[in-house]
Amino acid sequence: MRLHLPCPHCGADVVFRSPALPNRVCDACHTMLVRSDDGVAQLGIAAALPFDVSPVRIGMRGTADGGGFEVIGRVRWSWSDGAWNEWLLLFDDASTAWLGEAMGQFMLLREHPFSEVRSKTLRAIAKGEPAQIGHKVELFGRKLVLADAREALCITAEGELPFTAPSGWRVYNVDLRGSDGECASLQRDGSTVSFYHGRYVTLADLAPRGLRAIEGWSLPGYAG
């Protein structure tokens, strides 16, 4: 159920679309808010997003896996060798997915319970062991390779999110890649492990509408 509330910090109207997404950054004052039965709590101010030329923005719509979605949130992460965006997609059936954007490429990932993952290697990483890049892992009957592993630092966030994403939050992030564009990602935060699985996509694959307009660049032919 969609819930409209005034921001406890600035009074602007804030929208919580789903109880599954209790976290929200106020669009007006960037206060991080958490909704609970007791009301809306404030968790400080989110850092300003650094300037970028990402073609995705909150409010962009598109289709994937046969369903329509809207971009409703974003977390920006960095590591020693750069930064990337994770956009939260809310589908018409209320499911969510992440659109990872790094180096001009996009990954569409959905969260899977880590209990479904049988791989001994990934289980060991979840328990705190470092990932060995290049190791092969069998996942849902297919071979993937440990492509990258790094400590990631949350820079900031905007919009609605399933978790709080404070600046300075550190997680251990492992990326896996298959031969046909398949990919997966494991995030370890202390003893908490999240697991995401999906594939590389292009923006054109998502038939996007409401792409961000960028000065001096004409919208692409695939924009709806």
Add this chain to the structure above:
Amino acid sequence: MQAEAPLSPPPAPAIRALACPNCGGTVELRAAGYTVHVGCQYCGSILDATDGLVKLVTQAQTALAYPEIPLGTRGTLFDVEWEAIGYLQRSQNGAYRWDEYLLFNPYHGYRWLVNARGGWSFGTMLTRVPTMQTFSTYALDGQSYTRFFRGDAQVDRVVGEFYWRVTVGETVKTGDWVRPGFMLSREANDREISWTINQWLPERDVVAAFGVTPAARVWPPLPHQPSPWGAWLGKGAKIGGIALAFLLLVSLLLSGTRWLASEALPVAVDGREQSATIGPVHLVSRWQRVRVRTTVPRLENGWVDLDYSLVDRRNQQVYAASGAAERYEGVDSDGPWTEGSRDSDVSIAGVPAGDYDLIVEYKGNRWSQNDTAYPDGGWMEPTNAPQIVVELGTGTLYAGNFLLALLLIAFPWFVGLMLHLRFEKARKEQSDFAPAASGDGDD
């Protein structure tokens, strides 16, 4: 209820300007948010520009690079506008230098524009991994690529921005596999392996897109440069084949002889020369081949000399030809034998239309006056009423015409084939996996 997201916010600016911490020059960031390292175009320092926090990484390189395509230049390739935002000069341990431009479009991501020895390629980073087929081939999307190079690539000079931490001197292991028009490249360091598909670009496309100066002919060709004769040969073989089949059909259909006149002439038994005129014969085509066939039904151990004169009634122009029919037979230790034939067939080419008379001069001969082999005295006995039958007709095509057409069509194709083989030889000789016997290219 207010709108949750503004429907059309003002366009976001595309460029962010930074001040180089080393020289103070203004460095423009064209892929903010993606860019990690920037090489300052004024002093050559490398800056870390992740999320707008500018830090000096390495101070002023020894030599500045001046890319032929100035950074910030835009050009359209494959119907998408690209901006050149980064430039790398790379080499294999200092040799075989080549240039790489990083192209960017916020809606299409990154591509590479590579210039090696004056030839251009368009590179796209792969998100899928090619599969090894055999020890020398890789497969991607159903296409097979054959190994060509392997070595190291190092970065010698850097200007502009990149989505990774670029450093001068950084080295990767490289491997290249090719098929006509495409090269599959693998770069590996101790951290990761990445694959790129490079599509060969005709120079005119890059000249049109980025205004580069045309280079001299690239020779030897690039590893994945398609032979300019390859497609032509295939098409030529197809078109030439169809043309020849058509010609063959036409010549078969039309090359039959149309007989216009036929006359039996008696042969004088005393063997004197005789003359007869057949005609008039009307020839209708503008030009034609006239065929004269003379048959001697009972020719045995003898011959008939034949001289023909085809005379144009209009201007007495003469077209002459001659022939002979001769035939011998006998019996020896191997049994009975025959030699020669009972008819003579001659043609006169290129006869114009008109009314003609054919004058036939002929003389019968026999080998032996007193041939005992023939109880009736041989073919020229008066009782045998010796005669010749002269027929005159026209034909439209020679088999020779067909052969000439075959040569005319096939000759340029064979020249193309030679050029194609020369191109492919020069191309393959560059490979690290070329047969050991190959020397340097012939040019």
